[in-house]
Amino acid sequence: MKHLLKIGTRGSALALRQTQIIEGLLHPCNPDLEIKKIIITTSGDRDKTTPLNQIGGKGIFIKELEQALLTGEIDCAIHCFKDITAAMHPSLELCAFLPPESSAxxxxxxxxxxxxxxxxxxxxxxxxxxxxxxxxxxxxxxxxxxxxxxxxxxxxxxxxxxxxxxxxxxxxxxxxxxxxxxxxxFNQDEFPPAPGQGVLAIQARKVDTLNKDILTAINDREQELKSRMEMRFLEIVGFDCNVPLGLFTTTNEESITMKGFISDISGSRFHESFITGAKSHSIMLAEELGRRFLSWRKNLS
CATH class of the missing domain: 3.40.190.10 (Periplasmic binding protein-like II)
Structure with a gap:
């Protein structure tokens, strides 16, 4: 019996290509899955001229997609992880993360x-x-x-x-x-990317267990570890588009390393720091590095 999954996506060529990538991963895991793409126009798509920091920051690319999820218009939303804000509606969650071809x-x-x-x-x-x-x-x-x-x-x-x-x-x-x-x-150690740059994240309703099971089948656990660590860091720092900040997270078999920078708007004051430790302590490591960055940011005031 066919199961219909309504995927919400922005309408740009890149967003549609990313949706196509995810469809290609879902179908082998779910031969009876029928996918319907629903294009959602976001505030960021409508206003293509105003600087991001003047029209609401990176959240302008996800607000309408989240609203469509909450109303049931779509079953899941595909986001560039770097566009997701640290504050998410309590009824929604990220259930799958796909690694980037490059974060540079x-x-x-x-x-x-x-x-x-x-x-x-x-x-x-x-x-x-x-x-x-x-x-x-x-x-x-x-x-x-x-x-x-x-x-x-x-x-x-x-x-x-x-x-x-x-x-x-x-x-x-x-x-x-x-x-x-x-x-x-650019070398990511010298030119740190945005948190989550290149990562694709799939968002769904917490109560929608059937569709979440379908989506988590394509989740990359190593990328999920990195992304949830970066999300916790952002929750501590209170990141938005008004603050220049870069973050680069790498792993090996047992350890995880997070390196980043934060700056004032002029670039005249610049702070770099990193932290490394066991993968099992990733959230604690994120919180510690986040507190360092937050302390530096508060000292700017």
């Missing part, structure tokens, strides 16, 4: 030049305060400019000579088959 940031530039090789005064586009701060630490003589819109729209601005370069997530370019556009891949 990359530069797409005219003539495929690296950041260090671009002329002084080059315009580097990004919608991220984190990327702005990190790029300016490497090249204080560049001009970072605000840009919004989907990946295709941003790349066209490079082709139309509106910018000399743009910084994007490598995972998004890989999923869209555009990795050939990459001029430079």
């Amino acid at each position: 940031d990359v530069l797409v530039s005219q003539n495929n030049r690296r950041l260090i090789d671009l002329p002084a005064g080059s315009r580097i586009a990004t919608s991220s305060m984190r990327r702005k701060i990190l790029a300016e630490r490497i090249r204080p003589d560049i001009n970072t400019v605000e840009v919004r819109g989907n990946v295709d729209t941003r790349l066209k601005k490079i082709d139309n000579n509106e910018f000399e370069g743009i910084i994007l997530s490598e995972a998004g370019l890989i999923r869209l088959g555009m990795q050939a556009r990459v001029a430079e891949r």
